[in-house]
Structure formats: C-alpha cells, structure tokens
Amino acid sequence: MRPEIVIWLVRDTCRVDDNPGLKRATTLAFERGASVIPLACLEPRRWSHQQFGMPRNGLHWARFRSESLRALRSELVARGNGLWVSADEPASALNRARQSLNIVSVVCDRPVATEERLENERIEAEGYSVVVSDVDDLFRAEQLPFGLDELPGTFSKFRKVVEKKPGIEPDTPSFTDALTSFINQPWPDPVEWTETADYASSSWTEVRTSGGESQAKTHWGSYLDAKALSHYKHTRNAFCGPMQSSHLSAWLSHGCISARQIWSDTLEYEAREGANESIYWLRFELLWREYFRWYSRASDWTLFRHRGPNDREPSGDQNKTRFEAWKTGHTSCDIVDAAMRELNETGWMRNRGRQLVASHLIYELNLDWRLGASYFESQLVDFDVASNWGNWAYIAGVGPDPRGGRIFNLNDQADRYDPDHSYRSRWLP
Numbered sequence: 564m565r566p567e568i569v570i571w572l573v574r575d576t577c578r579v580d581d582n583p584g585l586k587r588a589t590t591l592a593f594e595r596g597a598s599v600i601p602l603a604c605l606e607p608r609r610w611s612h613q614q615f616g617m618p619r620n621g622l623h624w625a626r627f628r629s630e631s632l633r634a635l636r637s638e639l640v641a642r643g644n645g646l647w648v649s650a651d652e653p654a655s656a657l658n659r660a661r662q663s664l665n666i667v668s669v670v671c672d673r674p675v676a677t678e679e680r681l682e683n684e685r686i687e688a689e690g691y692s693v694v695v696s697d698v699d700d701l702f703r704a705e706q707l708p709f710g711l712d713e714l715p716g717t718f719s720k721f722r723k724v725v726e727k728k729p730g731i732e733p734d735t736p737s738f739t740d741a742l743t744s745f746i747n748q749p750w751p752d753p754v755e756w757t758e759t760a761d762y763a764s765s766s767w768t769e770v771r772t773s774g775g776e777s778q779a780k781t782h783w784g785s786y787l788d789a790k791a792l793s794h795y796k797h798t799r800n801a802f803c804g805p806m807q808s809s810h811l812s813a814w815l816s817h818g819c820i821s822a823r824q825i826w827s828d829t830l831e832y833e834a835r836e837g838a839n840e841s842i843y844w845l846r847f848e849l850l851w852r853e854y855f856r857w858y859s860r861a862s863d864w865t866l867f868r869h870r871g872p873n874d875r876e877p878s879g880d881q882n883k884t885r886f887e888a889w890k891t892g893h894t895s896c897d898i899v900d901a902a903m904r905e906l907n908e909t910g911w912m913r914n915r916g917r918q919l920v921a922s923h924l925i926y927e928l929n930l931d932w933r934l935g936a937s938y939f940e941s942q943l944v945d946f947d948v949a950s951n952w953g954n955w956a957y958i959a960g961v962g963p964d965p966r967g968g969r970i971f972n973l974n975d976q977a978d979r980y981d982p983d984h985s986y987r988s989r990w991l992p
C-alpha cells in the first residue's frame with residue numbers, strides 16, 4: 564500500500580506563517596498518518612493566454628512570483644519539507660503526480676474568481692477531495708452574517724456590518740513552527756522549474772522590493788519602526804516618497820504576508836503608540852481589499868463583462884490609437900503620462916495614480932474600461948484579480964459604487980498631490 568499524501572496546493576499564498584491552508588493540510592495529514600506535499604503550479608494560462616491582445620501576467624509579476632516561490636521553497640526545506648513546482652495547470656499536475664502518489668486530499672485557498680473556481684471544479688471532477696480554506700481573507704466565510712448572494716452591494720454597507728457585529732474579527736495570526744506533523748515524505752521527481760529568462764531583468768525601482776516572506780516581514784517591520792503608520796492617512800495619496808503608503812500590495816497579492824498579520828500588528832501598534840485615524844485607516848483599506856474579494860466571488864464571471872456585475876451599459880470603445888497613447892504615457896495629460904510611465908517601468912503605481920489614469924481612460928478617452936483593467940493585469944507587480952477588476956468596475960460605474968462611477972478632476976488632483984511637480988518631473992524628464 565502506497566503512503567497517503569495530502570497535497571497543499573500553493574495558489575497565491577507564498578508563505579509558511581499564518582497560513583490556514585498549510586495548517587489544514589498538516590492537520591489532515593497528521594490525523595490520517597499521511598504526509599504533506601506542497602505543490603505550486605506555474606499555470607500556463609497565466610503565460611499563454613491573452614486578453615484584448617495583451618499578455619495576462621507580465622514580467623514584473625512573474626519576477627516577484629518567482630522570487631516568492633523560491634523563498635517559500637527555502638522556508639519549507641528549512642522545515643524538512645520542500646516545494647514541488649510544476650509547469651502545468653493544477654489538475655494536470657495532480658494527474659501526473661497520481662501515477663506515483665496516493666493522493667487523498669488537495670487543500671487550497673478559497674477561489675477568489677471564476678478561473679480559480681473552475682480549476683477547483685476540474686480537480687474535483689478528476690476524483691480528488693478538495694478542501695478549501697480562507698487563507699488570504701481577513702474573515703472566514705462562516706463568520707460573515709450573509710451568504711454570497713446577500714453580500715452588501717456597497718463597501719460602506721459591508722464595512723458597517725463587519726465593524727459593528729460582534730464576532731466578526733480576523734483570527735489571531737498563527738505560526739507554523741507550532742505544527743507537529745510537517746514531516747519528511749517520499750519526494751516525487753522530477754521537481755520542475757520553468758521560468759522565462761527575463762525574470763531577473765525586470766526591476767521595481769521606486770521602492771525596491773523582492774518577493775518572499777522574510778522580505779515582506781522586513782519591509783513591514785521598517786514601516787512600523789519608522790512610525791510611518793502614524794501619518795498614513797495624510798500621506799497615502801501623495802505621489803512621491805517610499806513611506807507615504809505601506810507598499811505592501813505586492814507581498815499581500817502574492818501571499819507573502821497575511822492581511823490578518825498586518826491587521827493584528829496595527830492593533831498592537833495602536834496599543835503602543837496610541838490610537839489615531841491613520842492607524843485605523845490602514846485597516847479601513849484592508850477592508851476594501853476584503854470587500855473586493857467577496858464581491859469578486861459573488862459576481863463571478865459578470866465582473867469581467869463590459870456591463871459589469873451591475874449589468875449597466877457603459878460607454879467606451881476599443882480605439883487602438885487612443886489606447887496606445889494611454890498605455891505608453893503619451894496623452895495630453897501630464898499626471899496620467901507620468902503615472903503610466905512609472906507603471907511600465909516599475910510595475911507599480913500608487914492608489915491615487917491608478918484612480919486618475921482609470922478615470923482618464925474611461926471618461927476622457929472614452930475607452931472600454933476592460934482595456935485598462937487588462938493592461939493593469941499585464942503590468943502590475945501586485946496584480947490581484949479581485950482588487951484590480953473590482954476597482955476598475957467601481958470607477959467605470961458598473962461595480963459596487965452607489966454613485967455610478969468616479970470621475971476625477973485631473974488638474975486639481977495633480978496640484979493637490981504633486982504640488983511641486985516633482986513626481987511629474989521624475990517620470991517626464
């Protein structure tokens with residue numbers, strides 16, 4: 564009889580600490596006397612598929628993911644395990660592994676959008692038992708007092724419920740060192756690792772980061788030590804400076820650190836330094852992230868259609884010339900051009916920049932909002948399906964916005980958040 568194996572499927576969660584999925588896999592394995600094999604799939608759909616003629620994930624994202632997976636592998640090796648990396652989609656990788664392994668369960672994070680949901684269905688259709696965990700959410704599904712079909716239609720309503728109702732709070736982060744059953748197991752071979760040669764050549768210059776759990780913790784620790792959290796609310800929209808906002812998004816999107824951990828650290832910081840609205844505001848933004856995750860699950864495929872989840876006809880065409888000008892930073896608006904050039908070079912853009920370039924694409928260039936969302940998807944180092952498509956739909960007025968869309972006055976915004984032109988001079992020399 565071959566030994567039983569529980570697969571921990573690493574989807575977008577490249578960390579060991581505070582990882583309910585990994586904990587679930589090790590507990591399941593312990594109960595059955597089985598072993599855990601962590602498996603990450605590079606998912607060809609991310610590389611080979613295109614949307615509106617654009618690649619799905621670009622080099623910035625790929626570099627960060629590659630670094631994060633390598634760091635995860637080191638963490639796992641240090642704990643006597645390892646990471647099996649497959650170049651396939653999960654269902655195919657599992658089927659190949661099944662030829663030599665007795666897989667009894669596949670543990671993964673709760674799907675956040677249509678593709679992940681369909682992937683889980685494919686895995687189940689192959690006869691595997693799939694166990695889902697709320698790995699990267701603040702709240703577990705069972706804590707929320709509404710099902711997906713009753714999810715509040717706006718962020719404000721969602722926030723009021725989760726902030727006011729007792730019993731809805733993120734679990735305390737937990738550390739895997741306490742687990743007992745994360746043990747050596749028979750190791751399948753070959754361990755595959757494919758990557759594009761260009762991974763290493765892309766750079767994120769503004770705030771230099773690299774993927775991985777320890778990098779995330781170091782960065783977040785420095786942000787707290789510098790007490791930048793104490794002024795977060797007042798600086799988060801400014802266009803220049805590394806400590807203006809937390810710059811956590813890439814690590815959160817690749818799951819190198821958990822949102823629960825950040826949440827809990829802000830509470831500790833508050834107890835130490837005294838409460839102020841800036842500290843609360845970071846939790847407020849994490850609630851936006853949370854809301855978009857549940858909104859994406861509730862909207863499923865409608866999040867990606869032109870009419871959006873609201874089923875409302877927006878204007879906008881797919882004119883190539885106007886889109887090319889926007890993409891390359893050659894519109895007639897300097898703040899938009901600067902932000903787009905920053906995005907192209909670094910894979911990152913601050914939140915206010917994202918809002919302004921989206922508003923410009925939708926309301927001034929009169930383009931289909933999905934072109935912008937797809938371009939962001941192909942460029943962002945922190946691409947996250949729920950936050951990206953949710954924010955775009957929101958600004959386009961086809962998502963969860965009670966005001967039916969957001970139009971920004973670009974000149975006012977530029978004067979306010981880049982008053983001395985230093986940001987624009989930096990990117991438009």
Ligand SMILES: Cc1cc2nc3c(=O)[nH]c(=O)nc-3n(C[C@H](O)[C@H](O)[C@H](O)COP(=O)(O)OP(=O)(O)OC[C@H]3O[C@@H](n4cnc5c(N)ncnc54)[C@H](O)[C@@H]3O)c2cc1C
Binds near residue numbers: 810848855915939954
């Ligand atoms: C059009 C558009 C597309 C976006 N696409 C993405 C994306 O693909 N991936 C992504 O992580 N964020 C996305 N955002 C949200 C936000 O712009 C980034 O999370 C933020 O700029 C990252 O910088 P930071 O980590 O310094 O954020 P901070 O201001 O320090 O916020 C802390 C964390 O809160 C979360 N957060 C903050 N603002 C938002 C928001 N509006 N929506 C959801 N979560 C938020 C992020 O996880 C962020 O890291 C998008 C916003 C817009 C307007």
